[in-house]
Amino acid sequence: MKHRAILTAIWFASLLVALAIVESYFLRHVVLMGQSIPILTAGSRPAMYTQLAQIYSPSLLLIGAAWFAKPLKPIAAGRVEDWRFRIALASTLLFNLIVLALIALHHLLPTEGEVLTAMTRAKSVSLVMAILVAWPNVHYFGAAPPAPVAG
Amino acid sequence: MLARRSLLVLLAVLLAACATEPRRETDAGGPRNQLTMVYRKVGAGMGYTPMSGIVVVPIGKHPPLMAALSLQRAVARFNAQMTAPDIVALKDSDTDLRWQSDIGPLLPAHLAGYNSVATRPPLRDRLFGVHFSGRLMIVDNEMRFSIESRLFGRGAAEAWAELDPKDYDGSHFSSLLSAALKQELLGPEPS
Numbered sequence: 001m002k003h004r005a006i007l008t009a010i011w012f013a014s015l016l017v018a019l020a021i022v023e024s025y026f027l028r029h030v031v032l033m034g035q036s037i038p039i040l041t042a043g044s045r046p047a048m049y050t051q052l053a054q055i056y057s058p059s060l061l062l063i064g065a066a067w068f069a070k071p072l073k074p075i076a077a078g079r080v081e082d083w084r085f086r087i088a089l090a091s092t093l094l095f096n097l098i099v100l101a102l103i104a105l106h107h108l109l110p111t112e113g114e115v116l117t118a119m120t121r122a123k124s125v126s127l128v129m130a131i132l133v134a135w136p137n138v139h140y141f142g143a144a145p146p147a148p149v150a151g
Numbered sequence: 152m153l154a155r156r157s158l159l160v161l162l163a164v165l166l167a168a169c170a171t172e173p174r175r176e177t178d179a180g181g182p183r184n185q186l187t188m189v190y191r192k193v194g195a196g197m198g199y200t201p202m203s204g205i206v207v208v209p210i211g212k213h214p215p216l217m218a219a220l221s222l223q224r225a226v227a228r229f230n231a232q233m234t235a236p237d238i239v240a241l242k243d244s245d246t247d248l249r250w251q252s253d254i255g256p257l258l259p260a261h262l263a264g265y266n267s268v269a270t271r272p273p274l275r276d277r278l279f280g281v282h283f284s285g286r287l288m289i290v291d292n293e294m295r296f297s298i299e300s301r302l303f304g305r306g307a308a309e310a311w312a313e314l315d316p317k318d319y320d321g322s323h324f325s326s327l328l329s330a331a332l333k334q335e336l337l338g339p340e341p342s
Binding site for chain 2: 032033037039043
């Protein structure tokens with residue numbers, strides 16, 4: 001239960017940070033041709049948030065649903081459980097840090113072209129890297145907790 | 152019965168009012184700007200002495216080339232480049248041409264000039280670019296240009312998006328290009 005809560009917190013925290021990064025593109029101004037100009041104008045909001053939703057919705061949908069339904073049988077915990085959780089934690093953190101770095105790419109490297117292109121790239125990378133987080137998510141969110149031992 | 156007839160009459164009047172509501176101009180960026188310039192070729196009854204208001208086409212150039220080169224220089228004043236026609240391939244017989252530019256980012260001076268006279272909401276809070284297009288005809292010793300301008304806007308790191316023509320007065324920029332083109336065709340004013 002604690003492990004699931006930690007992983008869920010990481011996912012939702014990442015989503016919040018991603019939202020903040022995306023919104024910062026609309027608020028931050030840079031000087032271009034002698035004019036103070038926002039990095040993104042309001043017209044790009046729907047496209048940006050659509051891309052963001054496509055990055056996070058598969059994982060958050062699975063996690064959210066798994067809090068209510070547990071379709072899989074649990075694996076015996078045993079001594080490997082600690083290591084299993086460390087791997088899940090590392091995979092989840094790695095996935096989210098890479099995605100956040102790609103979303104924030106224009107803040108980190110301002111010469112990196114259009115922000116929407118960077119978002120599209122972040123989405124493509126997140127789809128490829130989903131393998132990193134698919135197994136931990138299935139294990140920690142899809143499996144029912146082991147039945148309490150009687151007596 | 153009378154009430155129903157009155158209701159029908161009222162409905163008909165309302166429908167007629169909706170149908171006859173004046174339509175707004177929705178052409179891209181306002182009406183096309185027209186510029187017509189008379190030209191003479193050097194050697195065709197005139198020398199090198201410039202004549203007021205007449206475009207002199209020097210030896211070695213033909214009217215379509217002269218017109219297109221002047222257009223190219225005028226468009227360059229707006230940070231834009233001509234993308235059509237291909238000036239290198241122009242022939243004397245090309246007397247009806249479609250021309251267009253890429254999107255040139257407008258300088259603060261251009262925007263300040265527009266905002267000081269515009270009757271529509273001022274252009275601000277983004278980078279604006281202008282795209283010119285039109286038609287060039289060489290007819291009866293005249294160069295006839297039609298100029299249409301469309302405005303685009305973008306943030307520092309996004310693609311150009313065309314503005315709604317109702318939100319700006321494109322004829323302002325067409326007039327500026329028209330004036331610049333006239334200067335390019337006639338050469339510098341004698342001091």
